[in-house]
Structure formats: C-alpha cells, structure tokens
Amino acid sequence: MRISPNSNSQFELPKLGYGYDALEAAIDAPTMEIHYTKHHQGYVDKLNAALEGQTSLVGRPLDDILGDLESVPEEIRSSVRNNGGGHYNHSLFWQIMGPGGGGEPVGQLAGAITQAFGSFDSFRRQFTAAALTRFGSGWAWLSVNNGKLVVSSTPNQDNPLMEGAFPILGLDVWEHAYYLRYQNKRPEYVEQWWSVVNWEYVNKLFTTNE
Numbered sequence: 001m002r003i004s005p006n007s008n009s010q011f012e013l014p015k016l017g018y019g020y021d022a023l024e025a026a027i028d029a030p031t032m033e034i035h036y037t038k039h040h041q042g043y044v045d046k047l048n049a050a051l052e053g054q055t056s057l058v059g060r061p062l063d064d065i066l067g068d069l070e071s072v073p074e075e076i077r078s079s080v081r082n083n084g085g086g087h088y089n090h091s092l093f094w095q096i097m098g099p100g101g102g103g104e105p106v107g108q109l110a111g112a113i114t115q116a117f118g119s120f121d122s123f124r125r126q127f128t129a130a131a132l133t134r135f136g137s138g139w140a141w142l143s144v145n146n147g148k149l150v151v152s153s154t155p156n157q158d159n160p161l162m163e164g165a166f167p168i169l170g171l172d173v174w175e176h177a178y179y180l181r182y183q184n185k186r187p188e189y190v191e192q193w194w195s196v197v198n199w200e201y202v203n204k205l206f207t208t209n210e
Contacts, residue, residue: 001092001167001205003062009051011062013044014091022099026192028181036094039176043086043157050079062088066161085157089139092170096205098198107203109168116149124194126151131171131190142169142202144209168205169197 005011016036021029051057054073057065062084065072072080104120105113117123123142131140134153141152145165152160160167171193178189 001063001088001095003088003091005059005062009058010048011044011051011087013041014094016094018099023097023196025102026189026194026196027097027178031176031178031180034180035090035177040087040090043083043090046079047083047087050076050083063161066159067164069162081162082157085159085162088161089157089159089170089172092167093172095201096169096198097193097196098201099196101198102195103199105203106199107207109199109203109206112149112206117151123151127169127171128190131173132187134173137174140171140173141165141167143167144206166205166209169202 003011003014013036019029020032020036023032047062054076057072065080066084066088069077069081104110110120113120113123117126127140127142130151130153134140134155136155138153138155139157139159141154141160143150143152143160143165145160145163150165152163152165154160154162159170171190173186173190178186182189
C-alpha cells in the first residue's frame with residue numbers, strides 16, 4: 001500500500017471511510033475513536049516533526065522510507081521507524097476492515113492461501129497463533145515475501161516492509177486496540193476481529209502488490 005505525503009510534504013491522517021460504530025461486531029465505537037483520533041494522529045504528528053528539514057526524505061512515499069531505513073539519518077531513524085511504522089500500519093489496518101466483512105478470502109487470494117497453508121482454516125490458526133504469541137505490543141501479519149505468502153509478527157510498530165516483504169493483512173495487538181471492551185482477553189478480541197476483515201481489499205493488495 002502506497003502512502004505519499006501531500007503537496008506540502010506532510011503526511012496526513014487518512015479518512016476512516018466508515019463510522020466509529022461500524023465495526024461493533026468486533027471493535028467498540030469508543031475504542032475506534034480513541035485509536036483513530038488520538039493514537040494514529042499522534043504517530044502522524046510525530047512523524048512529520050521528525051522529517052521536518054530532512055531534504056533527502058521530502059516527497060518520498062512512506063513505504064519506500066520504511067523499506068530503506070538505513071537511508072534515514074541516524075538521529076531520527078528510531079522516531080521514523082516507530083512513528084512512520086505506526087502511521088503505515090494503522091492506515092493499512094483501517095482499510096483491511098469494514099462493515100459487512102468477515103467470511104473467507106476471495107479471488108486469487110483464496111487459492112493462494114489454500115496453496116500456501118493447505119486451507120483457510122490452517123492459515124487462520126497460524127495467523128491467530130502469531131497474534132496471540134506476540135509478547136507485549138505488536139502486530140500479526142500476512143505478507144507476500146519473494147512471491148510467497150507468509151505469516152509473521154513484529155514488535156511495536158515494526159512491519160514486514162522493514163524485512164523486505166509486502167504486508168496485505170495486519171492485526172494490531174497493542175492493548176489500546178482492544179482493552180476497553182476485552183480488557184486482558186486478547187484471544188477473544190482476535191476471534192471477533194475475523195468478523196470484520198475486508199477480504200475484497202486484502203485480495204486487491206495481493207493482486208496489485210502496491
């Protein structure tokens with residue numbers, strides 16, 4: 001997924017595309033609002049602050065920057081990694097969910113998942129395990145790596161771009177993503193999250209790889 005700065009070379013909070021209460025099957029409205037307007041906005045603001053005056057990075061899409069962190073000046077690299085990762089990860093997260101979601105993969109992705117994991121159920125078990133065994137804060141991912149689908153997890157706001165892979169599905173397992181409704185019951189949150197996955201969009205990412 002490509003995320004480019006605006007004409008003023010600033011990154012912006014993307015439009016959510018649905019109401020805060022649209023994913024109530026899995027995520028309550030107060031959590032959605034806080035997550036989007038506070039946490040995600042905070043990553044955007046801190047990323048823009050870190051990039052201010054960095055002429056070598058002006059105009060570069062965020063996915064390019066995160067895939068080449070060695071090109072980021074060392075004094076701001078950690079901030080770009082954390083806040084740029086936070087902006088990218090959440091921008092993807094909002095897109096791969098939606099009202100009326102759930103079910104099983106569609107299109108070319110459906111066949112690719114069966115080929116890579118044996119079945120959708122097998123993939124779902126592996127992805128769920130990645131989400132549940134990520135210690136502390138982080139993400140679970142389905143990515144395309146050298147043409148192959150892989151399940152992984154990353155700490156904090158890291159993502160597969162930093163490892164040379166292309167993420168197409170990501171699940172936020174930071175406590176702020178679920179604590180208001182689920183408290184410490186991450187397994188329940190993960191189970192309910194499957195009901196809002198927007199497989200049409202995930203298939204689009206898979207088929208375009210951009």
